[in-house]
Each structure stands twice: as C-alpha cells, then as structure tokens.
Amino acid sequence: MLIPQTRNIGLPMMNLMRFKGLPILQQLHIEEQLLRTSSENWCIINDGTNDPTIVMGVSGKPAELLEIESVLHDQVPVIRRFTGGGTVIVDHETIFVTFICNKEAVPDLQPYPRPIMSWSNTLYSKVFQGIGDFHLRENDYVFGNHKFGGNAQSITKNKWIHHTSFLWDFDVRNMAYLKLPKRAPAYRSARGHLDFICRLKDYMPRSIFIDKTVEAAGTHFSLRSLESEAIETCSETEFRPLTRFLTNEELEAAAALAGQ
Amino acid sequence: MIGRRLLQKRVWNSGRRWLFPSSLLSPVPAEYCKRHFSTHVLAAFSSPGDNPVNLKIPYTENKCKFFSSIAVAHLSTNGIVDVPLAQTGEGIAECELLKWFVHEGDEIDEFQPLCEVQSDKATIEITSRYKGRVAQVLHVPGSIVKVGETLLKMAVEENRIPLVVLGNLENEKHCDTKLNKDCTGGVLSTPAVRNLAKEHGINIDEVQGSGKDSRVLKEDVLKYAAQKSIIEDPSFTATADLGELFHGETSSSQVSAEVSGHYEDTIVPLRGFQRTMVKTMSMAAKVPHFHYVEEIDCDALAELKASFQTNNSEPGIKFTFLPILIKSLSLALSKYPVVNSCFNEESVEVILRGSHNIGIAMATPCGLVVPNIKNVQSLSILEITKELSRLQQLALDNKLSPDDISGGTITLSNIGAIGGKFGAPIVNLPEVAIIAMGRIQKLPRVADDGDIYSASIMTVNIGADHRVLDGATVARFCNEWKRFIEKPELLMLHMK
Numbered sequence: 118m119l120i121p122q123t124r125n126i127g128l129p130m131m132n133l134m135r136f137k138g139l140p141i142l143q144q145l146h147i148e149e150q151l152l153r154t155s156s157e158n159w160c161i162i163n164d165g166t167n168d169p170t171i172v173m174g175v176s177g178k179p180a181e182l183l184e185i186e187s188v189l190h191d192q193v194p195v196i197r198r199f200t201g202g203g204t205v206i207v208d209h210e211t212i213f214v215t216f217i218c219n220k221e222a223v224p225d226l227q228p229y230p231r232p233i234m235s236w237s238n239t240l241y242s243k244v245f246q247g248i249g250d251f252h253l254r255e256n257d258y259v260f261g262n263h264k265f266g267g268n269a270q271s272i273t274k275n276k277w278i279h280h281t282s283f284l285w286d287f288d289v290r291n292m293a294y295l296k297l298p299k300r301a302p303a304y305r306s307a308r309g310h311l312d313f314i315c316r317l318k319d320y321m322p323r324s325i326f327i328d329k330t331v332e333a334a335g336t337h338f339s340l341r342s343l344e345s346e347a348i349e350t351c352s353e354t355e356f357r358p359l360t361r362f363l364t365n366e367e368l369e370a371a372a373a374l375a376g377q
Numbered sequence: 378m379i380g381r382r383l384l385q386k387r388v389w390n391s392g393r394r395w396l397f398p399s400s401l402l403s404p405v406p407a408e409y410c411k412r413h414f415s416t417h418v419l420a421a422f423s424s425p426g427d428n429p430v431n432l433k434i435p436y437t438e439n440k441c442k443f444f445s446s447i448a449v450a451h452l453s454t455n456g457i458v459d460v461p462l463a464q465t466g467e468g469i470a471e472c473e474l475l476k477w478f479v480h481e482g483d484e485i486d487e488f489q490p491l492c493e494v495q496s497d498k499a500t501i502e503i504t505s506r507y508k509g510r511v512a513q514v515l516h517v518p519g520s521i522v523k524v525g526e527t528l529l530k531m532a533v534e535e536n537r538i539p540l541v542v543l544g545n546l547e548n549e550k551h552c553d554t555k556l557n558k559d560c561t562g563g564v565l566s567t568p569a570v571r572n573l574a575k576e577h578g579i580n581i582d583e584v585q586g587s588g589k590d591s592r593v594l595k596e597d598v599l600k601y602a603a604q605k606s607i608i609e610d611p612s613f614t615a616t617a618d619l620g621e622l623f624h625g626e627t628s629s630s631q632v633s634a635e636v637s638g639h640y641e642d643t644i645v646p647l648r649g650f651q652r653t654m655v656k657t658m659s660m661a662a663k664v665p666h667f668h669y670v671e672e673i674d675c676d677a678l679a680e681l682k683a684s685f686q687t688n689n690s691e692p693g694i695k696f697t698f699l700p701i702l703i704k705s706l707s708l709a710l711s712k713y714p715v716v717n718s719c720f721n722e723e724s725v726e727v728i729l730r731g732s733h734n735i736g737i738a739m740a741t742p743c744g745l746v747v748p749n750i751k752n753v754q755s756l757s758i759l760e761i762t763k764e765l766s767r768l769q770q771l772a773l774d775n776k777l778s779p780d781d782i783s784g785g786t787i788t789l790s791n792i793g794a795i796g797g798k799f800g801a802p803i804v805n806l807p808e809v810a811i812i813a814m815g816r817i818q819k820l821p822r823v824a825d826d827g828d829i830y831s832a833s834i835m836t837v838n839i840g841a842d843h844r845v846l847d848g849a850t851v852a853r854f855c856n857e858w859k860r861f862i863e864k865p866e867l868l869m870l871h872m873k
Contacts, residue, residue, distance in 0.1 A: 242776070272502065
C-alpha cells in the first residue's frame with residue numbers, strides 16, 4: 118500500500134534496539150557512547166535488567182539519597198549515571214525506554230528540558246490513550262497521582278537523550294533503600310514511596326506496552342531494527358563512559374562525611 | 378485532494394533561539410548596519426527576579442563601516458565580556474554547575490562546549506557564543522548558578538562581539554520608525570511568544586505586555602493580533618464542520634502586512650502533516666484524473682435527517698447529512714466495487730477492496746487529515762454517526778492513531794461545509810476515487826409541467842483515476858448513489 122509508505126516519507130531514520138535483561142550499567146554505557154559518538158537517532162528498549170541496582174543521577178549525593186548502611190550491608194550495587202535527575206532502584210521488573218536524537222530529528226522541537234519532556238509526553242500519550250488517566254506531572258509519568266515512570270535527560274551541543282525507567286512492577290523491600298529526596302515534585306506531597314508510585318502492570322500487559330511504544334515511536338521516526346550484536350562493535354572504540362559503579366569505599370566515605 | 382496551504386500547528390516552544398547556549402545567531406543582513414538605529418544588547422537573558430544587563434548603544438553610520446555581517450557593539454573598553462548562564466527552559470531559575478570543559482587561559486572557538494550544568498532532570502552542555510580566550514572562571518563544580526548570573530569572563534576581540542537584538546530581525550526596517558522615538562528597550566517575553574508574534578507578522582515591541590515587569594504574554598499577542606484583525610476568531614476553526622479549512626498563510630500574512638504598512642515576504646517551513654501533504658500531493662499529481670460532476674436533490678435527505686433528529690433517543694448525538702451520505706455511498710460501492718479499489722502500478726493490478734473504509738477529509742489545527750470509518754458496509758447509520766463523531770474529536774485533539782488514518786478505500790471531502798459549489802479533488806492514493814461535495818443550495822428547478830419549484834441541490838465532483846475508471850463506470854456509480862440519496866427509502870430494500 119502506498120499510503121503507509123508515503124506516511125513514512127520525510128520521517129527521520131531511527132535505529133531501534135531491543136534488549137531483555139541487559140545489565141543496567143551496560144545499557145547506560147551504550148547510551149552514553151551513542152550520545153557522544155553517534156550521529157544517528159536511536160531508540161533503546163531494555164525489557165528488565167538483571168540484579169536489583171540503585172541508579173543515581175549525575176550529581177546525586179549518596180548520603181542524602183540512600184540508606185547507605187542497608188545498601189552496604191545488603192551489597193546492593195550503586196551506579197552514578199551520566200544524566201541528571203533522581204534516584205531509582207531497578208530490577209527485572211523495570212522496563213527502560215531511551216530516545217537519543219539529533220537536534221533536528223523532531224521538527225520544531227527546541228533542545229531544552231521542558232520541550233523534550235513535553236514531546237515525550239505526546240509520544241507516551243499515544244501509548245496510554247484511554248488508559249488510566251495518564252499524564253506527565255512535573256517530569257514524572259503518572260496515572261492519576263501515582264508515578265510509574267521516571268525521566269532523565271542530557272542535552273549536548275548537537276544531540277539529546279531522554280530516558281525513562283518504567284515501574285512494571287517493584288518489590289516494596291527495594292524501595293526501602295531509597296530516602297525521600299530533598300527536592301521532590303510538589304504533587305508528591307511528602308508521600309512515602311509506597312503511596313506515591315504504582316505499577317504499570319496493573320494497567321497494561323508488558324508486551325503490549327513495548328509494542329505500543331514502538332508503534333508510537335514509528336509515528337515520529339522511520340524505525341530500523343538493529344540486532345544487539347551491532348552495538349558490540351561500538352565498545353571496541355576508545356570511548357570512556359562516565360557512568361560507573363560507586364565503590365564501597367566511596368559509599369562508606371559519604372556516610373562518614375554525613376555523620377551517619 | 379484540493380491542494381492548498383493550511384495553517385500548520387507549531388510546537389509552541391519553537392522559535393528563534395535568542396540567547397541559548399548552543400544557538401546559532403541569526404545573521405543580521407549587512408544593510409542592518411547601514412542604518413542609524415538604537416538597539417539593545419542583552420548580555421543576560423531576562424527571567425523573573427533577575428536584572429538583565431541592558432546596554433543602550435547608539436550607532437552612527439561611521440561606526441557601521443567596521444562591522445561584518447553580524448552587527449557588533451563595544452561592550453567594554455578592554456574586550457572582556459561576561460558570559461552568563463543563559464535561559465535553558467522556561468521557568469528554570471538556576472542550575473548546578475557539574476563540570477568545566479575549559480580552563481582559564483584556554484582559547485575557545487565559537488560553539489565550543491564550555492561546561493555542563495544540571496537542572497532538574499537534565500544535564501545540559503553550555504557552548505560558547507564567542508570566539509576568544511577564557512579570562513576568568515567564576516564558579517566551581519557543585520555550585521548553584523542562577524540563570525543570568527555570569528559563568529565566566531572571556532576576552533573577545535572587539536570586532537567579533539556579536540549583538541543579540543531584541544525584537545524581530547525580519548522586521549528590522551521597523552527600526553526606521555523607532556529612530557526618532559526614545560527607544561527604551563525591547564519588550565520582555567519568551568521565545569515562544571516572540572515566535573507567535575513573528576508568525577502573525579507583529580512587531581512584538583508594539584504589543585502592550587500584561588505580565589510581570591510588562592512582560593508580553595501569549596494572550597497579549599493574540600489580543601493585539603485580533604485587534605489588528607490579523608487572525609480570525611479561533612473558535613471558528615475549531616467548530617468548523619468536516620472538510621478542509623483553507624486559511625492560507627499567504628492570506629494572513631498579507632493582511633498583517635497591509636495593517637503594518639509593509640509588504641514583506643514571510644518564509645514558512647512546512648513540517649508535519651503539511652510536509653507529508655507536499656509529498657502525497659506531488660505523487661497524486663502524476664495520476665491522470667478526470668472529473669465527473671453531478672447535481673443531487675437533497676430534499677428527501679433533509680427530511681430524513683430532521684426525522685432522525687426529532688426521534689433521537691440518544692442524547693449527545695447530533696445528526697448531520699454525512700452519515701446518510703456515507704451509508705448510501707457504501708451501498709452504491711457494493712454495486713460498483715471497482716470504485717472501491719486500489720491500483721498497484723508495478724504489477725498493473727486492481728485490488729477490489731472487500732471493506733468499505735470510507736475516509737472523511739478533516740481540518741485539524743495541524744493540517745489536513747483523512748481518518749476513515751472502517752467497514753461501513755456492516756455499520757448502521759447510527760453507528761456511522763457515532764464513529765464519525767469519535768474520529769472528529771480525535772482529529773481536533775490531534776490524537777488520531779495510525780490505524781485511524783490508514784487503510785482507507787475511498788475519500789469524501791465535505792468542502793461544502795465551508796463553502797463553494799464544488800471542487801476538483803485529487804485522489805488520495807492508492808485509492809482510485811474521491812468525492813468532493815459542495816454546499817447544499819436552494820436553487821430553482823423546472824418541473825415536468827413547466828412549473829418552477831425550489832429544491833435543495835448539492836453539487837458533487839468525483840475525481841477519478843483514469844487508469845482504472847472510465848467515465849461510464851463513474852457515471853453509473855454516481856447515478857446509483859444519487860438514487861439512494863434522492864430516494865432514501867430504497868436504502869431499506871438493501872438493508873441486511
């Protein structure tokens with residue numbers, strides 16, 4: 118049929134990579150490298166990572182954001198990622214969706230945090246159309262008043278990345294490793310984690326969510342699926358990512374400084 | 378499809394990048410320099426609570442001789458400029474400085490990344506607006522920097538300091554009129570509002586601001602434009618019935634040009650639906666079309682519609698002509714399936730489509746879209762009415778799904794909702810026929826006995842792909858459709 122093709126004419130190309138259970142550090146390294154070194158547009162979907170891992174934003178202070186004693190005691194890995202934003206604890210029940218775009222990829226989109234956040238909202242609005250009162254609330258994706266997706270971005274001279282971790286499901290015990298952040302969105306109203314977040318699985322089947330996200334992305338970009346082997350060649354270059362694990366020593370030092 | 382330009386929807390955050398870290402300053406035409414004018418240099422972007430650094434710099438023609446295509450100014454005698462943390466998004470008042478990419482003494486190129494900051498959820502690279510040397514770094518990583526606060530000082534060659542000018546560069550000729558006025562300053566407003574003003578051909582400096590510190594808001598621009606009769610009442614476009622709204626941008630910019638007394642060209646890049654339309658229409662133009670015109674008496678149709686409305690048991694449903702026309706079209710298509718087909722050029726095959734997926738051309742704020750009602754052959758008129766209403770609402774909200782707008786087999790264009798007797802529509806590929814319906818008009822008709830009576834007449838124009846359809850087929854098909862419209866009781870004969 119000509120019409121679907123004509124619809125795609127003029128849409129920028131985007132490489133789509135789908136993973137399942139990829140370790141989050143590896144995912145973040147791939148994303149950071151693509152952001153810094155690739156001139157193409159990318160969509161990365163990781164259907165769950167492996168072990169529970171805490172992921173902090175680029176300038177997160179462990180003492181303020183984590184219950185360091187429990188984290189050290191239970192040997193929960195802590196990563197500092199290259200994008201801004203808050204702290205999450207992720208595991209195999211978390212679904213990750215990342216968009217890495219050139220500045221011209223989305224027509225008329227200004228490469229600043231709010232416009233990009235807004236654009237992502239229109240994309241996910243298509244995914245969640247008619248489901249559960251979805252909207253963007255101060256940088257979080259919510260159903261009603263409950264967050265199920267957190268966002269972070271990085272904007273460079275020529276590109277931007279917007280990545281989201283979706284709470285498909287979560288273990289309430291894991292949330293206990295995270296403190297209430299000092300700077301919280303107003304709508305959170307000092308609620309604890311369990312009162313503030315909800316599970317995506319209560320709203321949509323897992324595969325449907327991923328399929329609909331790919332479909333929604335397909336309305337903005339001409340998607341080309343890449344096998345994950347293609348990305349392994351990238352790791353052979355000399356790129357040194359900033360995203361890394363925090364060592365036990367660093368965590369202990371942070372705790373000591375904070376007088377815990 | 379009748380191809381004319383439509384209003385395009387703009388993402389409101391688009392616009393000129395005035396003071397953005399990685400922006401490319403729009404080059405100011407050389408003639409700009411030759412004028413005797415006053416303007417402003419804002420070294421810091423204004424935001425609530427911050428005092429922008431305003432430097433009023435009068436020019437004389439002599440000084441302009443030294444300048445290149447970018448207008449320049451002397452900001453200080455020793456060539457050191459303050460580089461502020463520019464606005465990184467509306468409402469963001471401060472950022473955390475994460476790291477420096479440069480050191481004091483480093484030579485910097487224009488657009489070279491200087492540092493990385495973080496605001497809320499985003500890390501952002503700040504790039505240099507100037508070429509020069511880092512004179513002094515004023516913050517350390519980890520410190521919080523307010524928007525507008527100086528990040529670093531740079532030593533810049535005097536004739537390379539670019540000007541950031543408030544106001545619309547394309548209307549620089551307006552500066553002539555401002556020469557003799559006391560130019561106290563450009564107005565405060567966000568880039569989105571500036572862009573809105575530019576779209577309407579308005580000089581933003583002339584708009585009265587109602588926001589804080591006389592900031593010009595979006596409402597102020599719209600009110601100003603309405604006063605100047607540049608734009609129509611927006612409620613008209615939202616409530617217009619099905620059909621294509623043709624508010625050519627040329628006409629609105631011509632109106633604004635007349636109002637402001639200048640006849641200047643406006644460049645409008647085509648994006649989104651409009652850009653797609655360029656491509657689809659170009660392809661459709663290669664198809665050999667013929668057009669068949671017919672008049673249809675709609676008196677019986679009007680009676681039927683009135684009857685539906687009077688006996689309406691479901692609240693919230695508004696009956697119009699269109700569902701009845703759609704259902705009758707489907708019945709006619711059952712008899713002439715070749716009109717409901719697709720043509721495959723490569724294999725020279727006609728695919729007679731089993732479903733009647735009737736597309737209805739709709740005007741949305743983003744442009745022309747054609748969602749279709751699937752399987753009309755299996756739907757009742759009431760079901761068609763509801764589905765039509767659903768698609769209309771989605772179209773207005775710009776929430777149509779890809780499924781809604783694909784898979785159509787024939788298209789109806791109700792251009793008569795806006796006006797006109799009939800159009801010469803262009804087929805919506807890969808369909809083979811499109812029907813444009815003009816306005817229903819009361820016209821005099823002559824009865825068999827010679828008496829003159831008045832009838833409600835609608836003129837339709839069927840555009841058809843002559844590679845697949847011939848005149849006779851289309852004529853017979855149209856006669857069949859016309860029969861159902863003029864004698865709707867015949868619909869019952871074929872009802873399953």
